[in-house]
Amino acid sequence: xxxxxxxxxxxxxxxxxxxxxxxxxxxxxxxxxxxxxxxxxxxxxxxxxxxxxxxxxxxxxxxxxxxxxxxxxxxxxxxxxxxxxxxxxxxxxxxxxxxxxxxxxxxxxxxxxxxxxxxxxxxxxxxxxxxxxxxxxxxxxxxxxxxxxxxxxxxxxxxxxxxxxxxxxxxxxxxxxxxxxxxxxxxxxxxxxxxxxxxxxxxxxxxxxxxxxxxxxxxxxxxxxxxxxxxxxxxxxxxxxxxxxxxxxxxxxxxxxxxxxxxxxxxxxxxxxxxxxxxxxxxxxxxxxxxxxxxxxxxxxxxxxxxxxxxxxxxxxxxxxxxxxxxxxxxxxxxxxxxxxxxxxxxxxxxxxxxxxxxxxxxxxxxxxxxxxxxxxxxxxxxxxxxxxxxxxxxxxxxxxxxxxxxxxxxxxxxxxxxxxxxxxxxxxxxxxxxxxxx
Numbered sequence: 001x002x003x004x005x006x007x008x009x010x011x012x013x014x015x016x017x018x019x020x021x022x023x024x025x026x027x028x029x030x031x032x033x034x035x036x037x038x039x040x041x042x043x044x045x046x047x048x049x050x051x052x053x054x055x056x057x058x059x060x061x062x063x064x065x066x067x068x069x070x071x072x073x074x075x076x077x078x079x080x081x082x083x084x085x086x087x088x089x090x091x092x093x094x095x096x097x098x099x100x101x102x103x104x105x106x107x108x109x110x111x112x113x114x115x116x117x118x119x120x121x122x123x124x125x126x127x128x129x130x131x132x133x134x135x136x137x138x139x140x141x142x143x144x145x146x147x148x149x150x151x152x153x154x155x156x157x158x159x160x161x162x163x164x165x166x167x168x169x170x171x172x173x174x175x176x177x178x179x180x181x182x183x184x185x186x187x188x189x190x191x192x193x194x195x196x197x198x199x200x201x202x203x204x205x206x207x208x209x210x211x212x213x214x215x216x217x218x219x220x221x222x223x224x225x226x227x228x229x230x231x232x233x234x235x236x237x238x239x240x241x242x243x244x245x246x247x248x249x250x251x252x253x254x255x256x257x258x259x260x261x262x263x264x265x266x267x268x269x270x271x272x273x274x275x276x277x278x279x280x281x282x283x284x285x286x287x288x289x290x291x292x293x294x295x296x297x298x299x300x301x302x303x304x305x306x307x308x309x310x311x312x313x314x315x316x317x318x319x320x321x322x323x324x325x326x327x328x329x330x331x332x333x334x335x336x337x338x339x340x341x342x343x344x345x346x347x348x349x350x351x352x353x354x355x356x357x358x359x360x361x362x363x364x365x366x367x368x369x370x371x372x373x374x375x376x377x378x379x380x381x382x383x384x385x386x387x388x389x390x391x392x393x394x395x396x397x398x399x400x401x402x403x404x405x406x407x408x409x410x411x412x413x414x415x416x417x418x419x420x421x422x423x424x425x426x427x428x429x430x431x432x433x434x435x436x437x438x439x
Contacts, residue, residue, distance in 0.1 A: 038150040043068035075112040079162040101165040138163040166361040170233035180250035231306040231337035239309040240363040253371040258297035263289035303338035
């Protein structure tokens with residue numbers, strides 16, 4: 001069967017038939033008709049349509065007149081004149097912002113020919129998720145007169161309106177106007193070359209692969225692939241509620257939390273390890289006291305700010321549409337993405353929410369004027385001491401055995417989260433003169 005298909009393709013090529021020789025070709029070719037439009041590029045069809053002159057000007061400003069004139073295959077949803085309400089504002093944008101927030105919102109790779117009923121999810125060039133059905137794109141009506149317009153390098157649809165851009169929660173952190181949290185997240189951000197999204201070029205003289213269009217994306221060690229807070233805030237397929245403390249709330253929380261993570265001012269810890277033969281030789285561990293305190297205090301704050309809507313503990317979130325059959329009554333307890341079980345409940349968060357809940361492309365954001373967390377749930381757990389034995393343990397352990405805190409390792413210039421158990425120590429200090437605990 002495969003051989004016959006290959007022979008057919010060769011024969012078709014030899015006789016110059018305009019036929020599709022594989023399923024992949026069908027996905028990347030327009031349906032060629034006798035219409036004049038099918039012999040033109042997407043850019044020629046858009047710029048030649050007087051009803052799309054505003055869209056054409058925006059494309060030209062963003063450099064997409066050249067992109068849509070290239071051999072690469074796209075589907076474009078073009079807004080009609082008069083439906084772009086803030087056209088002048090878009091024209092005043094910087095080129096990069098215009099491309100990412102408007103142009104890429106209306107273009108997708110591959111062929112989205114509208115010939116079937118039912119909803120489909122479209123991922124645009126800026127990785128936003130749009131719903132396409134037989135008559136609408138992102139809720140906007142597709143003009144039946146300009147539907148499935150074939151071009152030599154793609155398909156064109158004309159829509160009544162334009163798809164609004166909504167940042168994902170990760171992007172919104174840097175737009176919320178809250179410097180404390182955005183600076184903390186930016187500290188973990190790095191550039192990553194995405195070979196899968198880049199356009200392959202020729203092999204150079206040393207046998208190395210080159211790329212004619214290299215795509216560099218931002219990644220973050222806090223969030224990428226779960227990261228240090230176990231939340232993929234840039235993932236458009238996930239749904240979260242994110243709490244963003246005001247600058248004052250963040251500063252107050254930091255000053256409170258860091259008091260519970262104290263290291264010796266001498267920057268070294270002396271201890272005697274317990275061996276099978278008894279107490280071993282005194283050891284010295286060098287630490288950066290201020291750095292350790294700062295690092296742990298800030299990560300503890302971050303791990304209380306994100307709540308996954310896929311966790312049934314969070315079904316009490318007002319913005320969480322619980323799927324039928326998935327609801328489980330967990331009372332007032334919420335569970336952060338890092339598996340901190342927070343007994344403060346939703347009412348506490350509502351009380352400290354400033355303004356309206358904002359909707360983003362993959363969830364919701366609440367600005368809060370205080371860290372809505374009980375200290376004993378996270379950084380100051382209760383301690384149970386066995387007076388007749390030698391054990392001291394936390395009454396609340398902040399993560400389950402199946403969700404160990406991640407350690408980030410650098411492997412071949414990539415960062416990957418590895419999950420390793422780690423040692424924790426409790427410092428017990430008597431509050432009076434009548435006790436002298438020994439550890």
